[in-house]
Amino acid sequence: MRLDRAELRLVSLPLLKPFRTSFGVMNGKTFVLLRLFGEGLEGVSEGVMDVRPDYREETISGALALLQESILPSVLGQDFVNPEQLMRHLSGIRGNRMALASLEMAFWDLWAKNLGLPLSTVLGGVRNEVAVGVSLGIQPSIEATVDSAVRHAEQGYKRIKLKIQPGWDVKMVRAVKAALGDLPVTVDANAAYSLGQINTLRELDTLGLDYIEQPLAWDDMRDHAKLQALMQTPLCLDECITSAQDTRKALEMAACRLINIKVGRVGGHLEARRIHDVAAAFSAPVWCGGMLESGIGRAHNIHLATLENFTKPGDTSSSSRYWARDIVHEPLETSGGMMPVPGGAGIGVTLDLPFLDTLTQMKVDVKPQRTSAAPAAP
Ligand code: OSB
Ligand code: MG
Numbered sequence: 001m002r003l004d005r006a007e008l009r010l011v012s013l014p015l016l017k018p019f020r021t022s023f024g025v026m027n028g029k030t031f032v033l034l035r036l037f038g039e040g041l042e043g044v045s046e047g048v049m050d051v052r053p054d055y056r057e058e059t060i061s062g063a064l065a066l067l068q069e070s071i072l073p074s075v076l077g078q079d080f081v082n083p084e085q086l087m088r089h090l091s092g093i094r095g096n097r098m099a100l101a102s103l104e105m106a107f108w109d110l111w112a113k114n115l116g117l118p119l120s121t122v123l124g125g126v127r128n129e130v131a132v133g134v135s136l137g138i139q140p141s142i143e144a145t146v147d148s149a150v151r152h153a154e155q156g157y158k159r160i161k162l163k164i165q166p167g168w169d170v171k172m173v174r175a176v177k178a179a180l181g182d183l184p185v186t187v188d189a190n191a192a193y194s195l196g197q198i199n200t201l202r203e204l205d206t207l208g209l210d211y212i213e214q215p216l217a218w219d220d221m222r223d224h225a226k227l228q229a230l231m232q233t234p235l236c237l238d239e240c241i242t243s244a245q246d247t248r249k250a251l252e253m254a255a256c257r258l259i260n261i262k263v264g265r266v267g268g269h270l271e272a273r274r275i276h277d278v279a280a281a282f283s284a285p286v287w288c289g290g291m292l293e294s295g296i297g298r299a300h301n302i303h304l305a306t307l308e309n310f311t312k313p314g315d316t317s318s319s320s321r322y323w324a325r326d327i328v329h330e331p332l333e334t335s336g337g338m339m340p341v342p343g344g345a346g347i348g349v350t351l352d353l354p355f356l357d358t359l360t361q362m363k364v365d366v367k368p369q370r371t372s373a374a375p376a377a378p
Helices: 060-075 083-089 097-115 119-123 142-154 170-180 195-204 221-230 244-252 269-281 295-304 353-359
Strands: 005-021 024-038 041-046 129-131 134-136 160-163 185-188 235-237 258-261 286-288 338-340 360-366
Touching (some): 005 060, 005 353, 024 060, 041 097, 060 083, 060 097, 060 360, 083 269, 097 119, 097 295, 119 295, 134 142, 142 160, 160 170, 170 185, 244 269, 258 269, 269 286, 269 295, 286 295
Parallel strands (some): 134 160, 258 286
Antiparallel strands (some): 005 024, 024 041, 129 338
């Protein structure tokens, strides 16, 4: 596939309700949207970088510059037969997996559309709907948290994930567990604890949680291994894992027993699939995480979650929980805790361009550089 040109946008979409985690409050979602054009078709992706590097280290401004000045100019005007060849071309780039994922994911959409197949099919997926739960942000009170958890359980969501931080943990989780009975409950600390808080972590260990997500530092697998050795409850890593090699090391050192895969965090669908495969070799389940994505990132996540070893419910809940109006035409809504895979070629959702224009803060077109098309000097 020859890549003709790309369009980068900075988009701001207001959230229906603020989303609070241990690292901050989000009132809206600002993200990089990439449209990649080639062979008369268009592939689309959504980046998961943030304005502030408070989840991982990449930023929107850094990724935009890297994509515009380096990554896109190095691939536009060139031909790639498949995503593997595209990523081999970019293999010299260290880190920056969120920025790389933006290009890689848009290419998969374009490539699948060129083949006339759904993305889930070309990835090797085995389902046409995926099981999902919800991620509940830190609420103003325990009562409000229990209410929200019960309401989502009634809607059929298959597990309830509660954001925690020191001071907002054991008591709140106990109340939610008591209200929900057998429904799986998990917690996500987004790296808010240290081994110094072992007493609280040991208390969490007694609550019958399905797993505890990323309790310790975002870049520290070793301390997670120390903690896992002291805990019955499985640990799940999110922030710490950016590659299949990270996954092997984490599982070898028993830093966790399952993995939250976010395609946008790990460099794209190829690496996400490799992580999925490595985890399967260790008999470790994986599940598909989210970053409050619009319909574009959400659709990518759903297609990925059709792979066989995504055996735990993911975070890809209904778009209408997040947005009054999404940027895609197709509704992405669950029923009984199941999210249908959008049909049609590629990711199966289409941009509502007039609405997107009203949300676009900045737009740049990136074209092939003349120099890259010129013949080499003799
Ligand atoms: O850690 O999984 C996380 C949202 C923003 C940043 C990090 C995380 C999250 C979520 C929300 O938990 C998942 C979602 O509903 O998309
Ligand atoms: Mg997480």
